[in-house]
Amino acid sequence: MRPLALIAGLAGAVALLPAVVESGFVLNMAIMTLYTALIAQAWNILGGFGGQFSFGHAVFFGTGAYAMAVLQVKLGLNAWLALPVALTLGAAVGAMIGALTFRYGLRGSYFALVTLAFAEVFRILANTFQFTGAGVGIQIPLRESAADLQFAGKPGFLFAILALTVASLVIAWWLKHSRYGAWLQAVRDNEDSAAALGVDVFRVKLAAIALSGALMSAGGAFYLQYFRYVDPHIAYGPAISVEALLAAIVGGMGTIFGPLLGALVLHGLGEATRSLMQNAPGINLVIYGVLLVLIVMFLPRGIAGLFGRKA
Amino acid sequence: MLDPAIVFASVLNGLTTGAVYALIALGLTLIYGVLHIINFAHGAALMAALYGVYFLHQKAGVDPYLALPLMVPAMFGAGYLLYRWVIGRASHGRDENILLVTLGIAIVLENLALYLWRSDTRTIETAYTFAMVPIGAAMIAAPKLAAFAGALCATAALLYVVTRTDLGRAIRACAKERQGARLVGIDVEHVFAMSFGIGLACLGAAACFLLPAYYVNPQVGSGFVLIAFTIVVLGGMGSFVGALAGGLLIGVVESLGGLWLGESLGQIGIFLIFIAVLLFRPQGLFGARA
């Protein structure tokens, strides 16, 4: 089935969900799964398609969340107006980190570590300044109105995250079918060969990290609107970075549907574990960790790899 | 400006904290220098070792320092097996794969600890937990001084093993030229597993020195990971002297940073150093070009 048709089909199916299901629990599961798929896709753009593994993607997530929070609470800006600012900031932070690290040729594990360091730096800064609420964080007031990008019920949020996730899937599709995407994957597979064929490696990587940053900060923005609270640990802590890369890798890096598959697997496993182990803390993460090791060892192309090359 | 006595005390504290950091970094730099893998599970392994020391004390009444001959071999064995059974098998060439595998191991260890022992922070109390030793105008906690001595001994021991023993020769051979080492009959996988084991053994020692003056909870390891990497990168990947010097330097930077910028902001200096070193001088102070 053609990818775009599949995306449209999935979108339609999910959009019908609120008409068919009343359970807040199920709707929340759908929302959280799509949310994970979004942040995983953001990671996938830089990591899967671009080959640059980031361990600190939280740096973009937190920027999006805090931007939304600060703009609404401290500057009284409407959420819809704050959203493009948050996305732009995410891209800008990406461009800044990319400009530094790619200019100095940081790759592979060093790049992964540096992104982690940047996330930590931002976490400490957010924790220090009153502007971001310091250690206490920021809470945005309950508005329950679409005009403020909050919704009275779960369906509203479901449509919002669906829109964002569909956009991310289309962007991934575009990477598979465009010149830029061809350049990006060439850079991933062999930088020297790509350069010898006329690809401006630095610019290509820079665009990728900016795009990835913007998409990740969209995830952060959604998080803030849905949970209405952010603090330094939530925003810039390792949990978000790990969730994004875990879903992308388990599902299949460098594929369109990998992040979505990964999100489904992780949330499915999480639910199964929760019911089996009665909410024991940490157990589902233990399983995720084991899954990561197993996937890297035995199924490096992720679950999407089981479907052949077309995903 | 600040009272020189306070600065002096801060520097001394930084040196002793830095010594423990050095102990942690020594294992990491060995693992990187020999296997060329960035062991993301290093912090989690330290956490596991800390729990080991903790339970030895709580359940069996073993003094942390006396636990050294138990912890060091135990951690060595754990490291050896971990490499042989998991990490060595996951190589596949790409070094990012190893990074992901060690990340996975870290996630498993941290959350297993969370599941088994909950997130409570635990400390131990011994006869000398609060003992203070006067040095100049400052009072330094005795456990921290012991850690300082321990770090020096460990560095010396590692240098001895690597330069004077047959194992050390084999380790250096494998580090420099894997294929060549195989060709002269060295069992490379075994040597790598030994190196990984030694790296984790250092953590066993670090845990014994660290717990009396510190605490343990499941997240404690991730707090040390970046700091350990900063030290390794600053000192130079694969250099023991570099890890020691880097550890002491970072300890002092953290201490003085905390003094001038406050607890929260103080740590930022470490990460900025890390970023700066990776960008501008990736071989660090004592290392060879990567």
Added chain:
Amino acid sequence: MSLEARGLSISFGGLKAVQQVSLTVREGSLSALIGPNGAGKSTFFGLVSGFLKPDAGSVHLHGREITGMAPHAICRLGMTRTFQIVQPFAAQTVRENIAVGAHLREPRRARALERAEAVARRVGLGAQLEQPAASLTIAGRKRLELARALATEPKLLLLDEVLAGLNPQEVAEMIPVIRALRASGITVFMIEHVMQAVMNLAEQVWVIAHGALIAAGSPGEVTRDAKVVEAYLGHGAAARLQQLAAEPGHA
């Protein structure tokens, strides 16, 4: 498109890898750079294609100075190089690999993929278009390397040991392909070890040893040059060969 190197030099540590090399590749010609292993041939290619910055000297492409330009910019100007150690985009198919080159001049994906197919057929890879590049044999990979470079529509092609690792049959198959390139108007400059190909194809040959040019001329002239013989066979070899030839009973 012509290529001119003037006094190019580069050292690594204490080693003078390339010393004061000057040469001019005439537009429309098929020429070769030969020399013993480690002479500095690939380093020279790296210098003219932008992968290495020279310590001294300059590079001019069709009259325009390109010293110090980035590799991708030089490629856009019309000079494309291949690599001695072939590095395909392993995760992608043959068609996708070549398409990366085609995209230099063609922004549309579908068109680039079509162009890739045409180039593949030109070098004999038509049957393997959908195969992953990683599954190709050495000969296949060499053709892929050539195809990728061709897809960028170069006016000057730098071929770095494109025949290395091929058996005689495969070499014989590649020679007409290379000749056809020149016939289609592309200036070809090759680094080659396979003397059969050099003698067959090149009009002009330069010989480099220990980083310096030691001879230049037609293939016949250059292979008879005593300095060249010495470079390949060792000090005194030229004299010994002459002695042998002068002995009675020796053909």
